[in-house]
Amino acid sequence: MGILSRFKDIMSANINAMLDKFEDPEKMIDQYLRDIEKDLGEVKAETASIMAEEKRCKRELDECTEEVDKLQKYAEKAVLAGNDNDAREFLSRKATMAEKQASLKTAYDLAVANTAKMRDMHDKLVKDMADLNARRDAIKAKVRVAKAQEKINELGASMKGAAESMSAFDKMEAKANAMLDKANAMAELNNSTVEASVEDLKDKYDKEPSVAVEDELAALKAKLGK
Numbered sequence: 001m002g003i004l005s006r007f008k009d010i011m012s013a014n015i016n017a018m019l020d021k022f023e024d025p026e027k028m029i030d031q032y033l034r035d036i037e038k039d040l041g042e043v044k045a046e047t048a049s050i051m052a053e054e055k056r057c058k059r060e061l062d063e064c065t066e067e068v069d070k071l072q073k074y075a076e077k078a079v080l081a082g083n084d085n086d087a088r089e090f091l092s093r094k095a096t097m098a099e100k101q102a103s104l105k106t107a108y109d110l111a112v113a114n115t116a117k118m119r120d121m122h123d124k125l126v127k128d129m130a131d132l133n134a135r136r137d138a139i140k141a142k143v144r145v146a147k148a149q150e151k152i153n154e155l156g157a158s159m160k161g162a163a164e165s166m167s168a169f170d171k172m173e174a175k176a177n178a179m180l181d182k183a184n185a186m187a188e189l190n191n192s193t194v195e196a197s198v199e200d201l202k203d204k205y206d207k208e209p210s211v212a213v214e215d216e217l218a219a220l221k222a223k224l225g226k
Contacts, residue, residue: 029132029135029136029139029140030136032132033129033132033133033136036125036128036129036132037129039125040122040125040126040129043118043121043122043125044122046118047115047118047119047121047122050111050114050115050118051115051118053111053114054108054111054112054114054115057104057107057108057111058108058111060104060108061101061104061105061107061108064097064100064101064104065101067097068094068097068098068101071090071091071093071094071097072090072094074086074090075087075090075091075094078090
């Protein structure tokens with residue numbers, strides 16, 4: 001019954017607890033399925049052997065029980081025939097067979113218990129396989145999404161440096177624009193000053209002299225002999 005001790009952990013295995021011990025659930029679930037398939041093959045073979053042993057024990061027990069019953073009947077017949085010595089022989093043989101019967105009954109009960117344990121083990125493995133097969137695709141899909149998210153996070157971290165570089169370029173561009181705006185403003189101011197001087201000079205000669213002022217000027221010149 002070494003198979004029972006070898007598969008003791010299988011009966012109490014918790015799939016989620018086992019998966020938590022591994023960093024890559026995708027690889028672990030495939031490995032666990034392979035392990036269960038291998039274990040299931042061994043359990044089936046051992047279960048078949050134990051079931052055969054149970055049948056053998058049952059057959060021997062039935063044969064022994066049948067012999068005990070026959071000896072009892074022969075003893076009764078011998079008593080009815082008045083042959084006490086024969087009856088004693090049958091009863092003595094019956095006592096020996098009864099001891100064997102008790103031993104066979106113990107062996108049979110143990111075989112029945114072992115068969116039940118192996119069946120429980122088999123059912124547990126089948127259930128685990130069905131559960132994992134049903135969840136495998138979902139688990140793998142989650143792992144793939146998680147790995148994709150990790151790559152995105154890594155790219156995001158690298159893009160942070162690029163974003164900082166872009167920010168520096170934006171600042172330089174803004175500074176260049178400010179310098180250009182200032183230069184344009186200065187040029188505009190310079191052009192405005194030149195144009196204003198010319199326009200003022202034009203106004204000086206375009207304006208008509210005042211008549212009163214001209215008359216007074218002529219009188220002043222005559223007085224001074226000019």
